[in-house]
Amino acid sequence: MSRDAERSGAGPSTWEATADLVVVGSGVAGLTAALAAQRAGLRVVVVTKDAPDEGSTRWAQGGIAVVLGDVTGDSVEAHLADTLAAGGGLVDAGAARAILAAGPAAVAGLRAEGAVFDAVSDGRAARLARTREGGHSALRVVHAGGDATGAEVQRALLGATSRAALTVLAGHAATVVLTGSDGAVRGLEVRDGDGRAGRLAAPAVLLATGGVGGLYETTTNPAVATADGWALALHAGAVLADVEFVQFHPTALYTGAATHGRAPLVTEALRGEGAVLRDTAGASVTAGVHPLGDLAPRDVVAAAITRRIAQLGAEHVWLDATGVPDVVTRFPTVAASCAAIGVDLARDPVPVRPAAHYSCGGVVTDTHGRTGVTGLWAAGEVARTGLHGANRLASNSLLEGLVTGRRAAKDVAAALAGPRALGRLDASAPRPVAVADRAVLQAAMTRGAGIGRDAAGLAAASDAIEAASTLIVPSTRSQAEDAALTLAAHALLAAAGSRTETRGCHVRTDHAVTDDHWQRASSTVVLDGDGRLHVGITDARHGGAA
Ligand code: SIN
Numbered sequence: 231m232s233r234d235a236e237r238s239g240a241g242p243s244t245w246e247a248t249a250d251l252v253v254v255g256s257g258v259a260g261l262t263a264a265l266a267a268q269r270a271g272l273r274v275v276v277v278t279k280d281a282p283d284e285g286s287t288r289w290a291q292g293g294i295a296v297v298l299g300d301v302t303g304d305s306v307e308a309h310l311a312d313t314l315a316a317g318g319g320l321v322d323a324g325a326a327r328a329i330l331a332a333g334p335a336a337v338a339g340l341r342a343e344g345a346v347f348d349a350v351s352d353g354r355a356a357r358l359a360r361t362r363e364g365g366h367s368a369l370r371v372v373h374a375g376g377d378a379t380g381a382e383v384q385r386a387l388l389g390a391t392s393r394a395a396l397t398v399l400a401g402h403a404a405t406v407v408l409t410g411s412d413g414a415v416r417g418l419e420v421r422d423g424d425g426r427a428g429r430l431a432a433p434a435v436l437l438a439t440g441g442v443g444g445l446y447e448t449t450t451n452p453a454v455a456t457a458d459g460w461a462l463a464l465h466a467g468a469v470l471a472d473v474e475f476v477q478f479h480p481t482a483l484y485t486g487a488a489t490h491g492r493a494p495l496v497t498e499a500l501r502g503e504g505a506v507l508r509d510t511a512g513a514s515v516t517a518g519v520h521p522l523g524d525l526a527p528r529d530v531v532a533a534a535i536t537r538r539i540a541q542l543g544a545e546h547v548w549l550d551a552t553g554v555p556d557v558v559t560r561f562p563t564v565a566a567s568c569a570a571i572g573v574d575l576a577r578d579p580v581p582v583r584p585a586a587h588y589s590c591g592g593v594v595t596d597t598h599g600r601t602g603v604t605g606l607w608a609a610g611e612v613a614r615t616g617l618h619g620a621n622r623l624a625s626n627s628l629l630e631g632l633v634t635g636r637r638a639a640k641d642v643a644a645a646l647a648g649p650r651a652l653g654r655l656d657a658s659a660p661r662p663v664a665v666a667d668r669a670v671l672q673a674a675m676t677r678g679a680g681i682g683r684d685a686a687g688l689a690a691a692s693d694a695i696e697a698a699s700t701l702i703v704p705s706t707r708s709q710a711e712d713a714a715l716t717l718a719a720h721a722l723l724a725a726a727g728s729r730t731e732t733r734g735c736h737v738r739t740d741h742a743v744t745d746d747h748w749q750r751a752s753s754t755v756v757l758d759g760d761g762r763l764h765v766g767i768t769d770a771r772h773g774g775a776a
Pocket of ligand 1: 625
């Protein structure tokens with residue numbers, strides 16, 4: 231099998247179509263990019279494996295961190311300083327400054343699409359309301375519907391999608407980024423719900439597939455977050471970086487010991503408005519841990535809760551929001567999740583514990599979404615721009631998706647502006663890949679690659695996943711997801727094993743201190759032509775980008 235054939239997909243297709251740009255994913259980054267690209271004159275197809283609003287965007291609560299210039303004392307430099315502090319030394323300051331500075335225009339663009347944010351009246355003028363979250367030195371997080379910011383973003387972008395008559399291919403899983411013998415992108419193979427293959431021939435593919443929460447038993451992510459973009463990118467020849475940095479949200483709602491799947495988020499903005507964390511013995515969880523206490527960066531709070539739960543042999547800690555003014559009307563989404571388990575947010579403490587939430591690393595891109603593979607872009611959670619480093623600052627992610635989605639669209643349009651030849655799509659033999667049993671994989675990752683990892687646990691997780699794997703050619707959505715999870719798990723475990731220190735979200739119990747040797751070092755992961763993963767180290771300012 232030639233390298234070209236190996237990378238070119240699996241078996242005959244039932245249909246073929248063409249586009250200039252195929253966007254995989256319909257959350258904030260994907261739809262922002264698709265809308266901008268269509269406006270730039272490109273023929274765009276959005277592919278999404280489920281319904282268009284099934285991704286992580288709609289579950290985001292807290293808001294969008296952005297400096298709009300109307301908060302006294304705040305500035306992009308202050309936002310950058312908070313981002314750098316949260317990111318544990320691995321933030322690419324140049325990339326972060328560019329993304330944060332582009333925030334106001336991106337938010338204005340979103341409002342122009344119809345998004346409505348909460349406002350307050352300041353004397354004569356109305357302005358956007360702000361809240362605060364962990365690690366922020368200022369009130370700079372804009373929000374919508376109280377704690378339903380993501381839902382409003384998704385609603386507005388889907389409204390714009392339908393007004394723009396953008397083509398959305400729902401219910402189709404992306405299975406292979408098709409490449410030619412020159413390594414450049416030729417299109418995308420997709421599978422419908424019955425496993426039938428189709429092909430979209432295109433010189434540009436943009437991955438906006440979201441996160442990797444499905445690697446763990448409990449996550450704040452919806453079920454569609456199965457690391458698809460990592461796998462698609464690796465198979466296409468792209469580089470991943472910083473994938474060991476999986477952020478655990480400190481306060482997912484604890485609904486019982488056997489919870490598997492999506493745990494409702496209890497937004498950090500509650501602590502921004504005065505809610506406090508207490509352990510089951512009634513003591514503060516973060517006193518003495520960090521000067522910002524309960525509003526310390528997320529990695530610090532999540533690790534403190536994890537330690538306290540272990541010390542007390544408890545299942546959770548308490549978040550007491552009873553002192554937050556108008557808490558039920560200000561946080562209706564959280565109030566409804568609490569009510570569903572019989573907790574009154576206004577009167578009762580809320581049982582919470584950390585859950586897998588966000589991937590700080592991912593496919594290496596510049597701030598225009600460009601990967602090292604010709605014709606392949608990535609934006610949003612799937613991408614690693616350098617904004618998050620070792621730990622993402624709260625509410626920087628919707629902002630990043632908006633900014634890099636717009637920038638990627640412009641970059642694709644510029645790249646496709648000249649004359650170009652669209653290469654042939656080769657029909658080729660399918661390639662078998664390792665596919666692990668999902669329940670075994672999630673249990674292994676939860677045990678071995680959560681907050682508090684060590685070499686033995688990481689190796690045991692890898693062994694357990696390997697033992698539960700078979701070699702198959704994925705031909706259904708769930709097989710493609712399981713294949714992606716299997717590859718992603720091995721990538722994460724390998725990167726986590728190589729980083730012999732504790733930094734940000736990566737907490738090693740056998741290397742419990744932060745090591746200066748790793749201060750500027752990003753781990754990278756690539757897949758070779760024989761399907762083997764290779765971990766390397768590169769300067770974090772470049773993340774391996776070409
Ligand atoms: C939250 O509202 O606590 C989550 C926001 C985020 O993940 O940035």
